[in-house]
Amino acid sequence: DAGVIQSPRHEVTEMGQEVTLRCKPISGHDYLFWYRQTMMRGLELLIYFNNNVPIDDSGMPEDRFSAKMPNASFSTLKIQPSEPRDSAVYFCASSLARFSGKTGELFFGEGSRLTVL
Amino acid sequence: RKEVEQDPGPFNVPEGATVAFNCTYSNSASQSFFWYRQDCRKEPKLLMSVYSSGNEDGRFTAQLNRASQYISLLIRDSKLSDSATYLCVVNPITGGGNKLTFGTGTQLKVEL
Numbered sequence: 001d002a003g004v005i006q007s008p009r010h011e012v013t014e015m016g017q018e019v020t021l022r023c024k025p026i027s028g029h030d031y032l033f034w035y036r037q038t039m040m041r042g043l044e045l046l047i048y049f050n051n052n053v054p055i056d057d058s059g060m061p062e063d064r065f066s067a068k069m070p071n072a073s074f075s076t077l078k079i080q081p082s083e084p085r086d087s088a089v090y091f092c093a094s095s096l097a098r099f100s101g102k103t104g105e106l107f108f109g110e111g112s113r114l115t116v117l
Numbered sequence: 118r119k120e121v122e123q124d125p126g127p128f129n130v131p132e133g134a135t136v137a138f139n140c141t142y143s144n145s146a147s148q149s150f151f152w153y154r155q156d157c158r159k160e161p162k163l164l165m166s167v168y169s170s171g172n173e174d175g176r177f178t179a180q181l182n183r184a185s186q187y188i189s190l191l192i193r194d195s196k197l198s199d200s201a202t203y204l205c206v207v208n209p210i211t212g213g214g215n216k217l218t219f220g221t222g223t224q225l226k227v228e229l
Contacts, residue, residue, distance in 0.1 A: 035219075042221030043161070043204070056216060091160060106217065108160035 002026070004109035006092050012115045018080040021112045023092030024073055033093040033106065034067055034077050043091070049075065082116045089113050118143050121207050121220040129226045134195050138223045140188045140205030149208035150181055152190050154201045155222065161204055164190075195227045 005024040013019055025032045033048040047057040052069045060067070064083070069075040079086055093106040123140045130136045142150075150167035165172065167179040167188050178191040188205055205220040 043219035045216060045218070048216070105163040106161075108162070110160055 004092055004094050004107050006090075006109035006112050008112055009110065010113045010115075012117065013082055014117050015083055016081045017116075018078065019082045019086075019114060019116075021077040021090050021092075021114070023075045023077070023109060025075070025092070025094030026096075026107055027073065029094035029096050029107070030072075031095045032069060032075050033095075034075070035091040035093065035108075037089045037091060037111070038087075046077070079114075082114075084116045087114055087116050119220075120144060120209060120218045121205055123205050123220040123223045125221060125223060127224040127226050129228060130195055132195055132197060132227055132229055134227075135191065135193045136195055136225060137189055137191045138203055138205075138225075140190075140220055140223075142186050142188070142205075142207045142209070142218075144207070144209040145183075145186060147186075147207045147209045150179075150188050151206040151217075152177075152179055152188075153204040153206055153219070155204055156201045161219070164203070192225075195225075197227050197229070200225055200227045 004026055007022045030051050034046040035043050036046055037043045044059055046059045047067045048055055049069045052072055065079055067077045089111045091108050091111045093108040095106050121142050128136055152164040153161040154164045155161040165174050165177060165179055167181045169181055171180040176193045180189045192199055202222040202224045204222045207218050209218050
């Protein structure tokens with residue numbers, strides 16, 4: 001079975017350019033998450049969706065970041081304009097149903113490594 | 118104070134050694150706890166959940182101390198393949214929800 005698919009795997013861009021990251025969750029999963037990982041701050045939750053509806057976007061750093069989920073099989077994270085401090089690995093993850101004390105498995109994509117010069 | 122804190126390491130241990138990692142969390146109402154493993158330049162993957170009574174999965178033992186708000190992971194008979202970063206993960210929302218908070222990870226290097 002296909003896992004979470006992200007594209008692009010690597011992106012190098014210049015400050016001020018628009019960046020769009022894409023994610024295809026595992027079929028049937030009803031939660032989708034966008035995380036950002038840096039050495040200094042680790043994995044930070046940016047936003048998550050349930051059944052394509054944004055539930056919590058409190059982790060989105062500022063208005064330059066936006067995320068959409070137009071259907072159950074596709075989501076985008078957009079940065080416009082990009083800045084050097086946005087350089088990080090952006091992970092998309094999906095999961096099935098709510099967490100209980102005995103579940104909690106997020107399935108991560110391989111990540112999109114973004115470098116903003 | 119960070120929501121989830123871990124010693125970043127690295128922990129350098131010889132093959133066959135026993136190694137333990139601790140993690141503390143700040144929200145006493147947190148309900149669910151997990152350990153994830155992340156190999157270098159790869160995505161995180163669930164290693165094991167942490168149950169109140171403690172639980173074991175082969176060479177790995179996880180324990181939870183709610184009174185002190187810490188979680189531990191013990192790895193016995195370390196293998197070279199155990200070399201990775203171990204992420205402590207907490208669900209801080211009372212009553213459930215899906216907002217997992219990750220620690221910054223503890224790096225383990227198992228050497229010959």
